[in-house]
Amino acid sequence: MGRSKLAKFAVVAERENVVQPGDELYGQLAGKWRDLHFENDNPIVLEVGCGRGEYTVGMARLFPEKNFIGTDIKGARIWKGSTMAVEEEMDNVAFLRTYIERIEEHFGQHEIDEIWITFPDPRPRDRDIKRRLTAPKFLDMYSRIVKPGGIVHLKTDNLGLYEYTLEVLQERKADGLIHTSDLYNSDLQEHAMGIYTTYEKRYLAEGIPIKYLQFRVR
Template structure:
């Protein structure tokens, strides 16, 4: 997908460092200090334009949320929503998911969300998939012993690959939904992509994974 260039995006990110963490490595092991309140910590890796993470933060003020996105032209869209909402329990990081152990201490995160990640369908790009074994190792390190990984996609190939990857890694699948929108789930906050694809009739898949 081609991203639309936003010429003033970098300046806006720098202007709103109360929401966008400039030096996240200094917060490692101390995220409760950044939020000013000790609460469970949930992170979304690849938060897109922010519909999911914004809505989750609104619904759950008892949880601290961090939206992680590498692309400047994408994360600025999340920032614009946060500037309007001013949610005290939401922070944003512009970092590479492969480096999360530099920003989060071991056993610091309660839950990780992977929502409609890039499927990287070509075999030569397997290592870029966010459910590849090297990423799973990172998640296992930063998650608490009873922490969970929540993974959603409309891409059947990526879902099947991910289930295999979880299994080979030795992760525990606690819930698997082959058609999420017809399942009896307590809460399902949709992303922009989820709304778009489900309206087209695409089936939505979800897996909940733990590592202990």
Template structure:
């Protein structure tokens, strides 16, 4: 029988690589000892204990990208972020079982990013199948709206890359417009990244194309089965 939510919450609370925010108004995170810790600006010195680049996966769900990056690239540090502890549990358990030391998970709202990272602390951001927020009145909540781009600008190092993977045509088209409007530099975008990979062997070009074409998330699988093409946008802020 699969584990219930409460059991998963209890398990992640005892994991040294999971940090949780229990109060949106407080800038601190709670660690596995139940202590309030301020990780902002301290991820490399206090947790990873190295100077490697930091990649974050926002709306990570189970954290498929966090798991893949941690396992394939020991010289990268990676942090999966999602508000749902029962989803994070999957990735956190994988990291624990594999004994990986270059991955962490943060259970918090993405809106709290500035409480978690200082300027230029993050090298790269992955947005993996974020909610498209179909209704227009909710477009402010899309992770490529001006409001979120501004947050990313405040933590991402200069020229750092942001990657968006989505099945949603609405979110893809909205994102391209929003990126133009907010003076971002679109590096590449594909309406069907797998078709592009077949044609141009993108995976051989660099690590991020390889990740984009080889790691499939839970939501990606659901939507691909429904016949959606998978879109990919790479941009700078």
């Protein structure tokens, strides 16, 4: 591991806005994020696989009346979003280091109001279908931690992942399903909120349309 990553890990380990293995509250916050971390009753928006946390922080800037949590397993990535939140003195942002497969260990039933899945690994190989963050097992997890009527969003550059997700949701007869294969040339672009991740800017510069869909949890 390079010195830069080690330095970032060391910084993240001391951050109050990051919860990770070894922390006193790690694994103890399920159903208690509002009371023990944010100390308010505001809605909670979760970004799964948040990477650098650019979307998490971007949404937190726009909606200070909500709480935002970005989850990712890689601490060096979380360092970026965590640093932005500290520099901007944002108290409505938190990051959680965990594998998405273990997300139910960290959130209580219906504790989350909304989920964003932004540019996840598309897992294009057939043998990796079950690892896609929109595979049925993950959708079932989201349905247990998101309140009834809460929205789950997907943004991706990958047509295969978009079409796979759309097919799965249609088979499940998902409520409130809306979608587009070209977000910024559609009447749904307001859902992007003007937030662009580093990768998204790159895709758009290359002429790759951004796909988007959302549905409501029953």
